[in-house]
Amino acid sequence: MTKIAIIGAGVWGSALSYLASQNGHEIRLWSRSSSERLEDILQGASIILSAVSMSGVNSVVTKLQRLSIHPEQILITATKGLDPATTRTPSQIWQEAFPANPVVVLSGPNLSKEIKQGLPAATAVSSTNAKAAQFVQQAFASPKFRVYTNPDPLGVELGGTLKNVMAIASGTCDGLQLGTNAKAALLTRGLAEIIRVGTDWGAQAETFYGLSGLGDLLATCNSELSRNYQVGYQLAQGKTLSEILAQLEGTAEGVNTTPVLLERANRQGVSVPITYQVYRLLKSEITPQAAVEALMLRDTKPE
Numbered sequence: 001m002t003k004i005a006i007i008g009a010g011v012w013g014s015a016l017s018y019l020a021s022q023n024g025h026e027i028r029l030w031s032r033s034s035s036e037r038l039e040d041i042l043q044g045a046s047i048i049l050s051a052v053s054m055s056g057v058n059s060v061v062t063k064l065q066r067l068s069i070h071p072e073q074i075l076i077t078a079t080k081g082l083d084p085a086t087t088r089t090p091s092q093i094w095q096e097a098f099p100a101n102p103v104v105v106l107s108g109p110n111l112s113k114e115i116k117q118g119l120p121a122a123t124a125v126s127s128t129n130a131k132a133a134q135f136v137q138q139a140f141a142s143p144k145f146r147v148y149t150n151p152d153p154l155g156v157e158l159g160g161t162l163k164n165v166m167a168i169a170s171g172t173c174d175g176l177q178l179g180t181n182a183k184a185a186l187l188t189r190g191l192a193e194i195i196r197v198g199t200d201w202g203a204q205a206e207t208f209y210g211l212s213g214l215g216d217l218l219a220t221c222n223s224e225l226s227r228n229y230q231v232g233y234q235l236a237q238g239k240t241l242s243e244i245l246a247q248l249e250g251t252a253e254g255v256n257t258t259p260v261l262l263e264r265a266n267r268q269g270v271s272v273p274i275t276y277q278v279y280r281l282l283k284s285e286i287t288p289q290a291a292v293e294a295l296m297l298r299d300t301k302p303e
């Protein structure tokens with residue numbers, strides 16, 4: 001039995017809490033509205049897992065820095081986003097704030113509603129500290145949740161983060177009823193785009209063919225359960241972004257990830273044509289139909 005503190009009682013934090021409690025662990029779930037003090041939640045926890053949305057990462061990290069975190073406490077980040085101010089990933093923020101602690105990234109095709117229904121799923125846990133990743137694997141693995149370790153935390157984290165932009169594009173593609181061929185082309189070229197960005201960042205190309213890359217791309221880009229997909233689908237139906245976000249249950253990280261990704265890709269000279277069209281669409285600079293046309297009419301090139 002392991003004591004696990006989970007920060008963020010949104011849908012993903014709650015689903016992870018459910019999975020860990022099914023394994024017999026002692027779970028303490030904390031959110032901003034909790035009556036319990038954060039320091040009491042963290043007291044004696046072997047694992048501290050953050051499942052807050054990107055907009056909450058910096059403030060949660062700052063809160064924890066004011067408390068006494070033991071260097072043996074394993075920090076897990078389950079957030080899929082990029083910091084708008086620095087373009088850093090959540091694990092980079094956690095590791096910089098807590099250099100002595102093992103930081104583990106948990107990411108995969110994990111639509112929380114399906115997990116809450118008890119349907120089977122798999123995920124990846126990754127860290128530069130292999131022992132910490134194995135400890136987390138043992139803590140969360142169950143007959144319903146298959147957990148793989150992976151040696152490339154940056155790749156695992158970027159796979160889960162960058163596919164959210166593709167999920168917006170994919171929802172748009174389905175909302176416009178562009179068909180199966182168009183969807184296959186979009187996902188394949190989307191994966192190529194993710195790999196270009198990811199390898200430039202320092203991640204391993206093969207990681208993106210795993211659960212947190214291709215796996216999450218397939219899950220999110222093909223499911224109405226995905227909030228990012230819902231954003232794209234509704235944009236294709238002519239709703240404005242503010243109308244969509246006002247109705248959306250939970251966070252669609254891809255909306256905030258898109259400009260950060262584009263900024264970084266432009267700085268690095270990495271070509272991200274799909275991300276650019278999603279960016280223009282989210283800013284209402286282009287219609288969904290014109291975005292498709294712009295992608296189809298790009299200069300011809302080798303695959």
Ligand SMILES: NC(=O)C1=CN([C@@H]2O[C@H](COP(=O)(O)OP(=O)(O)OC[C@H]3O[C@@H](n4cnc5c(N)ncnc54)[C@H](OP(=O)(O)O)[C@@H]3O)[C@@H](O)[C@H]2O)C=CC1
Binds near residue numbers: 008010051057251253
């Ligand atoms: N839902 C899913 O299927 C999956 C989601 N993820 C990722 O997990 C993250 C959370 O997603 P999800 O649970 O779905 O989102 P929700 O919108 O359901 O929940 C967001 C969570 O973030 C917390 N939060 C936001 N801002 C702050 C802040 N400033 N300080 C403290 N906490 C804050 C919220 O706290 P409060 O309750 O106090 O408002 C809430 O717990 C996202 O990055 C998402 O991409 C990853 C895998 C699957």
Ligand SMILES: O=C(CO)COP(=O)(O)O
Binds near residue numbers: 080110219225228253
């Ligand atoms: O990341 C997810 C599934 O792996 C959840 O996707 P959404 O955030 O688009 O709902």
